[in-house]
Every structure is written in C-alpha cells, then in structure tokens.
Amino acid sequence: MSTPSTATLSERYVFAAGRSIPEKQRAELEPEFQELIADSIEAQRASGLSEPDAERAALVELGDPARLAARYTERSLQLIGPRYYLTWLRLLKLLLAIVVPVAAAGVALARMIDGGGVGDVIGGAVSTAISATVYVGFWVTVVFAIIDRKTASLAGPIVEWTPEMLPQMPRVERRSxxxxxxxxxxxxxxxxxxxxxxxxxxxxxxxxxxxxxxxxxxxxxxxxxxxxxxxxxxxxxxxxxxxxxxxxxxxxxxxxxxxxxxxxxxxxxxxxxxxxxxxxxxxxxxxxxxxxxxxxxxxxxxxxxxxxxxxxxxxxxxxxxxxxx
Structure with missing residues (x-):
C-alpha cells in the first residue's frame, strides 16, 4: 500500500504532529489537529490571503508540529529547556543511530583480528555500544545545557520552524x-x-x-x-x-x-x-x-x-x- 506523494501541507502537518504521539491517542487527536488547521486557514483567508498563502501562514502560526503535539498530550519539553529540547532530541537520535553501531562493529572487528573468542567479541561489542550510548547522550546533553544557560536571555527556538521542514507522507510497504x-x-x-x-x-x-x-x-x-x-x-x-x-x-x-x-x-x-x-x-x-x-x-x-x-x-x-x- 502506498500513500500519494501529492499530500497537502496540512496533511503533512497532521502526519508530523501525529507521529510523535502514542498510537492509542492518534485517532483521537488527529481530527482535532485537522479542525484546528482548518479554523486557522479560514481566519487567514478572512484577512484576504489566497488559499495556498492562507494555509502556509496558518501552519507558521501554529508552529512546530512536534511542539503542538506535546502541548496536546501535556508532555513536558523541559529536559534541556523548551527552546532547545526538540533540536537536542533530534540530534541525539541521529548520533546514536550512527555512532553506536559503528563503534560496536569496530571493536568487534578489532577483537576478532586479535584472535578473541566469541564471548570476548560479543562482550566487547556490547560494552562498547553501552559506553558509546552513555558518552553520546552525556556530551550532547552537556553541550545543549551550556548553550541553554548561555543564551537564556534570547527568545525563540534555536532553529526557526517553517512549513518547508515538514516531512513527506510515508509510502508504506507492508510486509506480506x-x-x-x-x-x-x-x-x-x-x-x-x-x-x-x-x-x-x-x-x-x-x-x-x-x-x-x-x-x-x-x-x-x-x-x-x-x-x-x-x-x-x-x-x-x-x-x-x-x-x-x-x-x-x-x-x-x-x-x-x-x-x-x-x-x-x-x-x-x-x-x-x-x-x-x-x-x-x-x-x-x-x-x-x-x-x-x-x-x-x-x-x-x-x-x-x-x-x-x-x-x-x-x-x-x-x-x-x-x-x-
């Protein structure tokens, strides 16, 4: 099954907001997001904007969909500070997905070259993966905590959200x-x-x-x-x-x-x-x-x-x- 790639900005916004919500709550909240967007577009059109411009202006006014979803689910974005939380989370996920597997594979290969046994290789890979996870999580958090403290007087997010940052709708390929x-x-x-x-x-x-x-x-x-x-x-x-x-x-x-x-x-x-x-x-x-x-x-x-x-x-x-x- 495949979802068309011609989805509107509003559909992509609802999708982006819904994917950060637990599946059990999506069916309940996604219609609310759709209604909220429709009301915002109508208000923008009342000010004289065309349909495409009204849609974009409405989404800009609503802001980052992940932040909107957190507000609806009463989920706190306060680990680092609400201004930097989403940027911290996205960067942390990316680094963990890259650094941890590469580090574990490198250590495993090195121990095999040194003639290590199965237990030594697996143990080294697992301990390295755990250490890499801890180090990446710690240092990324420390850096963002310092940035948050040093820029506490600044207003607004570290990266200004725009509708162009919305993800494309997925093309789902179900496993048969x-x-x-x-x-x-x-x-x-x-x-x-x-x-x-x-x-x-x-x-x-x-x-x-x-x-x-x-x-x-x-x-x-x-x-x-x-x-x-x-x-x-x-x-x-x-x-x-x-x-x-x-x-x-x-x-x-x-x-x-x-x-x-x-x-x-x-x-x-x-x-x-x-x-x-x-x-x-x-x-x-x-x-x-x-x-x-x-x-x-x-x-x-x-x-x-x-x-x-x-x-x-x-x-x-x-x-x-x-x-x-």
Missing part, C-alpha cells in the same frame, strides 16, 4: 505473509545446511568419515554463534511481519544483525579459519591450481557477502524512511 515464509524458510534451510555439512560431504577421509566444508574447530564457538544469529534473524522476520512495516528501530536492528553475521564470517574466511583445510586438500586439483582457485574464490565470496549485507541494510533504511512514523 509470503515474504515472511520465504525469509524464515531460507534461514531455516541455511541453518540446517550448516549442521548438515558437518555429517555429509562429497569427500571422505581414509577412515571413510565425511570431511566437512567448515573447519570442525569452529564448533567450539563460532558455528554455534552463527546459528544463534540465524535464529535471531528468524525472530526479526516475525517481528517485522507483526509490525507490518519498516521503522527506524527495525532498520537499526537489521543493521546490527547483518554486522553480527557478516563481520566475523568475513574475518574467518579471509584469515583462513572458515574452510576446513582437509576439505581443500581433498579437492582433486594440483597444488598450484588449488591455490589459484582459492586466491580468486575467497575474495569473490567476501565481496558477495559484503554486497548482500549492504543491500539488505540499505533496503531496510530506505523502507523505514518511506514508512517513517
């Missing part, structure tokens, strides 16, 4: 049941194959035992970890289906899951720890040819993993932007 089934089925088959390859192979050793594709040593940590990430991905697919559409929270979660799988997989592949050495040796190729194949195959697999992960992450953020609340 077929997408859920295909996603879960693929993940289940992929997880099942990881287990299956341990006991089945094209090649066997001298005792007739199958030679798995992945290094058996990984079963002490990394392969169970990947299976756990796959289970989380399946849970995410159900969450997305029940939510009905992408949101910023879902997009960030999708980013974290992709990083959790792709980063260690790439490191294990390129460091030679992912593929079982016995499996490589069992392939009926001479040494030089096998080395050439590995030299071309490993980067190809790595690039494929990166492209798929990037596409999935970008697609999630695009859909969340289109359906933003």
């Amino acid at each position: 049941l077929s997408e859920l089934i295909s996603s879960v089925a693929f993940l289940a088959l992929f997880g099942g194959w990881i287990i299956w390859q341990q006991f089945n192979s094209f090649f066997t050793d001298a005792a007739g035992a199958p030679i798995p594709l992945f290094s058996p040593a990984l079963w002490s940590g990394w392969l169970p970890y990947f299976l756990g990430v796959i289970l989380l991905e399946m849970g995410f697919a159900f969450w997305l289906y029940l939510r009905g559409r992408w949101t910023p929270t879902l997009a960030i979660t999708n980013l974290a899951l992709n990083l959790a799988f792709a980063v260690p997989a790439l490191w294990l592949l390129l460091s030679g720890q992912l593929i079982n050495p016995q499996f490589r040796e069992a392939i009926p190729l001479d040494h030089s040819t096998a080395a050439d194949v590995a030299g071309a195959l490993y980067p190809t697999i790595a690039i494929t993993v990166v492209v798929i992960a990037l596409w999935d992450v970008i697609d999630g953020f695009i859909k969340a932007w289109r359906a933003r609340e």
